[in-house]
Amino acid sequence: MKKWFYPLGLVTLLGFTMLFLNIAKDEVVSLDQKMGNLFEGNSFITAFHYFGDTKFILLIALLIILLLWIRSHNYRGMLFVLFTVGVGNALNQLLKRVIQRERPDVPSQLETFSFPSGHAMVGLLYLFTIAYLATEHQTNRKVTVTIWLGAIFMSIMIGLSRIAESRHYASDVFAGWMVGYTWFVLVALWYEYRKRNRKNKNNRL
Numbered sequence: 001m002k003k004w005f006y007p008l009g010l011v012t013l014l015g016f017t018m019l020f021l022n023i024a025k026d027e028v029v030s031l032d033q034k035m036g037n038l039f040e041g042n043s044f045i046t047a048f049h050y051f052g053d054t055k056f057i058l059l060i061a062l063l064i065i066l067l068l069w070i071r072s073h074n075y076r077g078m079l080f081v082l083f084t085v086g087v088g089n090a091l092n093q094l095l096k097r098v099i100q101r102e103r104p105d106v107p108s109q110l111e112t113f114s115f116p117s118g119h120a121m122v123g124l125l126y127l128f129t130i131a132y133l134a135t136e137h138q139t140n141r142k143v144t145v146t147i148w149l150g151a152i153f154m155s156i157m158i159g160l161s162r163i164a165e166s167r168h169y170a171s172d173v174f175a176g177w178m179v180g181y182t183w184f185v186l187v188a189l190w191y192e193y194r195k196r197n198r199k200n201k202n203n204r205l
Helices: 004-022 026-040 043-052 054-072 075-099 120-136 141-164 170-204
Strands: none
Touching: 004 170, 026 043, 026 054, 026 141, 026 170, 043 054, 043 120, 054 120, 075 120, 075 141, 075 170, 120 141, 120 170
């Protein structure tokens, strides 16, 4: 990862904290209302929610783990996926239960808590994980940029789909993106630290 990606993880953590502390403030409520009015009922954006469904994400994560094992027995990469997606999903559920923000009041609303959005958070985590692993040894800059732009675009659309469906407030989605990115950076730091250590050991041998 580029070095500036790491301090950005701290910025997103601070952003998540500020949203949490000001969740009931007029500015945040106004933002939620404006974003809701802007995207509500947009059928094109709504379709992206399928890519953020928990079962779909878990299936993709399992396929990635299986592929890493079959192709190269990359156990560190398998743990990377487990930590980003699996532990990230557990972290999302924990935050929801601790914060206990109710979802928007609409008919047939989901019964789980709202903050932060699981689709936004875990959607970003699995897409960024795919992009990271796919470009880890990629030397073509255009291919790398294209893959990452695709991951960012899909993450944005998955998050916006929850606003379009009135399943989440915009602040839930922003919070999901921010804490998701922070968690991704933390796991990437661990992954790269372990990779450097392994490389140094091999060099000494």
